[in-house]
Amino acid sequence: MPAMFAWQDADSQLRVVVAGSGGGIGRAIVEALLERPGVGKVYALTRRPEQGAAPGADTGSRLEQRRADIGSDDSLAALAASISAPIDLVIVASGVLHSEALAPERRSRDLDAAAMLEVLRINTVVPALIGKHFLPLLNKRRKAAFTALSARVGSIADNRLGGWTSYRASKAALNMLLKNFAIEFRRSHPLAVVAGLHPGTVDTALSKPFTGRVPAEQLFTPERSAAYLLDVIDRLEPADSGSVFAWDGQRIPY
Numbered sequence: 001m002p003a004m005f006a007w008q009d010a011d012s013q014l015r016v017v018v019a020g021s022g023g024g025i026g027r028a029i030v031e032a033l034l035e036r037p038g039v040g041k042v043y044a045l046t047r048r049p050e051q052g053a054a055p056g057a058d059t060g061s062r063l064e065q066r067r068a069d070i071g072s073d074d075s076l077a078a079l080a081a082s083i084s085a086p087i088d089l090v091i092v093a094s095g096v097l098h099s100e101a102l103a104p105e106r107r108s109r110d111l112d113a114a115a116m117l118e119v120l121r122i123n124t125v126v127p128a129l130i131g132k133h134f135l136p137l138l139n140k141r142r143k144a145a146f147t148a149l150s151a152r153v154g155s156i157a158d159n160r161l162g163g164w165t166s167y168r169a170s171k172a173a174l175n176m177l178l179k180n181f182a183i184e185f186r187r188s189h190p191l192a193v194v195a196g197l198h199p200g201t202v203d204t205a206l207s208k209p210f211t212g213r214v215p216a217e218q219l220f221t222p223e224r225s226a227a228y229l230l231d232v233i234d235r236l237e238p239a240d241s242g243s244v245f246a247w248d249g250q251r252i253p254y
């Protein structure tokens with residue numbers, strides 16, 4: 001059985017919010033959290049609760065799936081009001097790279113305003129609104145964390161190939177947003193960490209069209225990525241707030 005989080009007292013029970021819990025990585029994160037005895041409650045926010053985590057028989061009331069429109073300020077305000085503070089950990093696992101209506105651009109001539117705005121809305125504005133409503137609920141008495149799945153390709157410093165302009169820009173903007181949140185909440189929540197996380201290349205619907213040439217050992221299952229990410233979160237310290245970390249704990253320059 002995986003350990004409790006290192007930051008817990010022996011008798012404390014963590015309360016966690018996962019947004020985008022119906023996605024490949026989000027669902028694996030919820031299931032991994034429920035395997036940890038120190039996690040008392042997981043609020044799983046998704047558009048599709050029917051796609052959500054398949055909890056083991058003994059999870060009982062520890063999992064609360066909520067159908068949520070995480071793109072709506074009002075909907076998030078109502079959700080936050082219905083979830084009592086304190087929350088110990090928020091993981092934003094939502095995001096988009098492609099859909100029926102949009103594909104990552106190869107070159108500048110592929111850019112389309114509507115598609116670009118939609119990627120920015122989902123990858124940047126949604127985490128911003130989740131932060132707006134859930135950061136104030138973070139536990140002030142012990143370590144707490146607000147994390148969002150970013151991507152290594154969102155690093156400006158690491159950009160050697162170009163392409164995927166909207167997705168890269170949306171994740172670069174997400175990284176800036178997380179840094180701003182870290183600065184703003186340092187005073188009111190000195191034990192809190194705000195961080196971006198790169199999950200690796202993970203075999204999900206999001207990556208499926210692009211993983212043909214990825215060597216098998218570099219393509220993680222969602223379960224493997226979720227386990228790595230929870231370990232990274234476990235090791236985060238308040239001094240790490242505002243940074244982006246890869247699945248192996250390496251800091252990603254941005």
Ligand SMILES: NC(=O)c1ccc[n+]([C@@H]2O[C@H](COP(=O)([O-])OP(=O)(O)OC[C@H]3O[C@@H](n4cnc5c(N)ncnc54)[C@H](OP(=O)(O)O)[C@@H]3O)[C@@H](O)[C@H]2O)c1
Pocket residue numbers: 019020021022023024025026045046047048051070071093094095096097122149150151152198199200201202203204205206207
């Ligand atoms: N897979 C990879 O290789 C990889 C690599 C780097 C970074 N990431 C990042 O990791 C995160 C999770 O990706 P994933 O691979 O798990 O993708 P996924 O399986 O496609 O899941 C993404 C989830 O995001 C939510 N979402 C998508 N469009 C939305 C919309 N219009 N409104 C509200 N929610 C929406 C949905 O959650 P619900 O179904 O719960 O509504 C969806 O299931 C993303 O931020 C992605 O950028 C992934």
